[in-house]
Amino acid sequence: MNTLEPTAIIIFGASGDLTKRKLLPALYQLILDGHAPAQFSIIGVARTVMTSAEYQAIAKEALEKAYKAPLEENAWQRFAAMLSYQALDFHNIQDFIALREQLEAAGLHNWLFYCSVPPSAFPTITQQLGDSGMNSEEHGYTRIIVEKPFGTNLTTAQTLNLELHKVFAEKQIYRIDHFLGKETVQNILALRFANTIFEPLWNRNYIDHVQITVAEDLGMEGRGGFYEEAGILRDMVQNHIMQLLCFVALEPPVGPWQGNIHPLEAGALRDEKAKVIRALRPISAEFLEHSIVLGQYQQGTIKNEAVVGYLEEAKVSATSKTATYAALKVEIDNWRWAGVPFYLRSGKRLPVKNTEIAIVFKRPPLDLFPQPSKPNMLRINIQPNEGVTLSFDAKMPGLTADLRPVNMDFDYSDFGTSGPSAYERLILDAMHGDASLFPRGDEVEASWAWIEPLLEGEIAVQPYTAGTWGPKTANDLLSAGQRWHKLEP
Numbered sequence: 001m002n003t004l005e006p007t008a009i010i011i012f013g014a015s016g017d018l019t020k021r022k023l024l025p026a027l028y029q030l031i032l033d034g035h036a037p038a039q040f041s042i043i044g045v046a047r048t049v050m051t052s053a054e055y056q057a058i059a060k061e062a063l064e065k066a067y068k069a070p071l072e073e074n075a076w077q078r079f080a081a082m083l084s085y086q087a088l089d090f091h092n093i094q095d096f097i098a099l100r101e102q103l104e105a106a107g108l109h110n111w112l113f114y115c116s117v118p119p120s121a122f123p124t125i126t127q128q129l130g131d132s133g134m135n136s137e138e139h140g141y142t143r144i145i146v147e148k149p150f151g152t153n154l155t156t157a158q159t160l161n162l163e164l165h166k167v168f169a170e171k172q173i174y175r176i177d178h179f180l181g182k183e184t185v186q187n188i189l190a191l192r193f194a195n196t197i198f199e200p201l202w203n204r205n206y207i208d209h210v211q212i213t214v215a216e217d218l219g220m221e222g223r224g225g226f227y228e229e230a231g232i233l234r235d236m237v238q239n240h241i242m243q244l245l246c247f248v249a250l251e252p253p254v255g256p257w258q259g260n261i262h263p264l265e266a267g268a269l270r271d272e273k274a275k276v277i278r279a280l281r282p283i284s285a286e287f288l289e290h291s292i293v294l295g296q297y298q299q300g301t302i303k304n305e306a307v308v309g310y311l312e313e314a315k316v317s318a319t320s321k322t323a324t325y326a327a328l329k330v331e332i333d334n335w336r337w338a339g340v341p342f343y344l345r346s347g348k349r350l351p352v353k354n355t356e357i358a359i360v361f362k363r364p365p366l367d368l369f370p371q372p373s374k375p376n377m378l379r380i381n382i383q384p385n386e387g388v389t390l391s392f393d394a395k396m397p398g399l400t401a402d403l404r405p406v407n408m409d410f411d412y413s414d415f416g417t418s419g420p421s422a423y424e425r426l427i428l429d430a431m432h433g434d435a436s437l438f439p440r441g442d443e444v445e446a447s448w449a450w451i452e453p454l455l456e457g458e459i460a461v462q463p464y465t466a467g468t469w470g471p472k473t474a475n476d477l478l479s480a481g482q483r484w485h486k487l488e489p
């Protein structure tokens with residue numbers, strides 16, 4: 001049941017791409033599903049001067065694009081009645097004071113600020129929120145959601161945390177990583193900790209290695225300028241892949257149990273994630289030489305369509321050395337995982353969009369059958385085929401003792417209902433004050449600290465043809481008897 005008090009969500013960066021593609025559709029759906037507060041106000045804020053009616057027209061177009069269909073008129077009218085626009089100069093304190101007075105006059109006592117602006121604008125906005133008294137919680141709650149990228153290296157992330165902490169308490173800050181809002185990512189915890197059959201095997205005694213693949217077939221989609229600064233390590237590895245790694249590797253969170261709040265909600269989860277990141281073996285010169293492969297896509301074919309190479313993308317320098325692919329072999333130096341390699345890979349313009357975690361188990365100690373058996377594999381399919389598959393060897397029917405790998409499958413669609421989108425879930429969690437699915441400040445800094453030598457290291461960037469699985473040398477990261485799992489479309 002929706003028990004939320006009157007709330008205003010104020011979106012800085014109201015005309016931005018993320019707001020149009022993800023935030024407005026998420027808010028629309030929350031209202032349609034009855035999850036939003038009964039008294040709810042969505043205030044788009046940006047520099048451009050326009051009326052609320054003009055902004056509503058922009059929002060409507062964005063929603064129709066997201067839903068790929070015209071909106072149902074009643075639903076749209078309900079949403080539009082809650083949506084307004086406020087032109088605001090980030091450098092003008094009077095604009096912030098006027099916004100505060102407007103919220104107070106409307107009786108909206110809970111404020112959720114959503115910073116969907118370039119990181120360079122965060123400090124100014126944060127400071128102005130503080131100077132205008134909008135960080136105070138005297139009236140109700142004040143929370144701030146900060147979009148990724150959270151910094152570009154350790155120093156910038158630390159500075160950003162410092163700036164935020166000058167104005168907000170840590171419990172008011174929600175750093176978003178939308179991968180944690182995905183149902184299938186949260187299901188990793190259910191799989192591990194709501195069952196008893198997996199956890200006894202979930203360690204170095206039974207697991208040979210783990211593969212985490214976040215493959216995308218898309219290229220730059222007009223984001224070349226951003227990508228030139230970010231590259232795959234900052235865009236995907238430091239955040240999304242790191243969070244997946246944490247969920248696979250973390251210890252079961254512990255209490256305290258407080259009333260009906262259990263450890264997963266109480267933030268104990270964030271302690272365990274931080275421990276995993278701190279246990280990652282630091283990057284050494286040897287790692288730079290043998291444990292990482294970087295690549296950049298060249299022109300090729302995806303789904304029978306010719307696509308340009310990275311260097312031909314708009315806003316990309318013709319001599320760019322930015323990596324669009326990374327494969328790494330990392331080790332977690334703790335009791336559970338000592339000696340178990342985690343192979344991580346992500347890339348743009350790979351043959352398919354598919355995110356999968358493969359837990360590959362050790363082979364039996366002895367081959368009793370004529371053919372060597374294949375290692376058991378538990379595949380957690382994050383997207384687009386959401387589910388879990390366990391593969392094991394079975395005896396083929398017949399007079400021989402021939403073996404064949406077979407699958408036990410769980411498909412999310414069997415539930416017959418789909419969950420909220422990642423952004424719906426996370427915005428709702430922030431309104432409920434549950435920060436478990438948002439990386440904490442120390443966690444983000446630890447992950448920048450770990451990855452920093454890779455950002456600064458001299459690592460050759462190898463070409464790969466768009467539509468292939470990246471540079472062939474990525475195969476050399478794996479040990480004898482291991483191979484990258486082939487992902488389906």
Ligand code: BG6
Nearest residue numbers: 148178216218235236240355383
């Ligand atoms: C974003 C990255 O954070 O995640 C994009 O900036 C990437 O480059 C996207 O495409 C992937 O998200 P999803 O939910 O589509 O897998």
